[in-house]
Amino acid sequence: MDNTAGDHEGSAPILGQLAGQLKATKAANDWTLSCLIDQADAALVAHQATVNDVQNREEVYHMELQALKDKLVCLEGNPSRHFDDMKATINDLRLTNTHLQNSYRLLLKMHTATRVEHQALRRLNQGVQSDCDWLRANCNELQATCTVLENLRDSLTQEVESKRGVIEALAEFCRCVVCTSFMTRPCVIECGHVFCSTCLDTWFDTHATCPLCRGIMSPTEGRPILGLSEVISKMVGAHAEYRDLL
Known part of the structure; x- marks a missing residue:
C-alpha cells in the first residue's frame, strides 16, 4: 500500500x-x-x-x-x-x-x-x-x-x-528519541524500545536506564533489528516526497 x-x-x-x-x-x-x-x-x-x-x-x-x-x-x-x-x-x-x-x-x-x-x-x-x-x-x-x-x-x-496521519506516525516511529533524527542501524533493548546503535553506545556510557521509559537496564549492546534499516530508508524517502507535495 x-x-x-x-x-x-x-x-x-x-x-x-x-x-x-x-x-x-x-x-x-x-x-x-x-x-x-x-x-x-x-x-x-x-x-x-x-x-x-x-x-x-x-x-x-x-x-x-x-x-x-x-x-x-x-x-x-x-x-x-x-x-x-x-x-x-x-x-x-x-x-x-x-x-x-x-x-x-x-x-x-x-x-x-x-x-x-x-x-x-x-x-x-x-x-x-x-x-x-x-x-x-x-x-x-x-x-x-x-x-x-x-x-x-x-x-x-x-x-x-x-494518509497524512499514517505517514507522520510512521515517521515519528522511525525517529530516535536520543538524537531526534531518523534511526540508523536500529537496535532494540530489553524493554522493547528501539534506538540508533551509536546513540545507545553513547547513552550507556553514562546511564544504566532506558532513554525513553527510564527502566533499569544492563549496559549491554542492543540487539540489531534485521531489515528495519531498509524500511526506515524507504520511509525517509516517502516522508520527503510527502513534504514536497504540501
Whole structure:
C-alpha cells in the first residue's frame, strides 16, 4: 500500500507539468485563431470598399447619360435653331463615348479583379473555417484533458491528505528519541524500545536506564533489528516526497 501511495505522489508533479504544457498549447492555438480571423476581416473590408467604388462610378455614368438624353430631346424640338448646339453636343458625345469606353474597360478590369479577389477571399474563408473547426476540436480535447488531469490531481491530493496521519506516525516511529533524527542501524533493548546503535553506545556510557521509559537496564549492546534499516530508508524517502507535495 505504501509503495502505491509513493508512486501516486511521485507522479503528481509530472501531471502538473503536463497540465501546464497543455494549457500553454491551448493559449497558442487561441492566438493563431484570432490572427486568422483578423486577416479575413481585413480582406473582407477591402473587398467591400472596391465594390462601393464601382457602384459610385456606375451612378456617375448613369447621370451623364441622362444629361445627354435631355440634350437630344431639346435638339429634336427645333433643329435649325440649335444647329451650333448640335455640333457641340455631337463633339461632346464623341468625347463622352470615348470616355465611357475607357471607363467600361476599366470597370471590366476592376470587376474581373474583384471577382478573382472574391474567389480568393472565399477560399481563404473556407481555410479559416477549417482551421477554426480544427482548433475548436483541439481546444475541446485539451479542455477535456485538463479536466481529467485536474480531477486526478485533486484525487491524488485527497489520497495524500488521507494518509497524512499514517505517514507522520510512521515517521515519528522511525525517529530516535536520543538524537531526534531518523534511526540508523536500529537496535532494540530489553524493554522493547528501539534506538540508533551509536546513540545507545553513547547513552550507556553514562546511564544504566532506558532513554525513553527510564527502566533499569544492563549496559549491554542492543540487539540489531534485521531489515528495519531498509524500511526506515524507504520511509525517509516517502516522508520527503510527502513534504514536497504540501
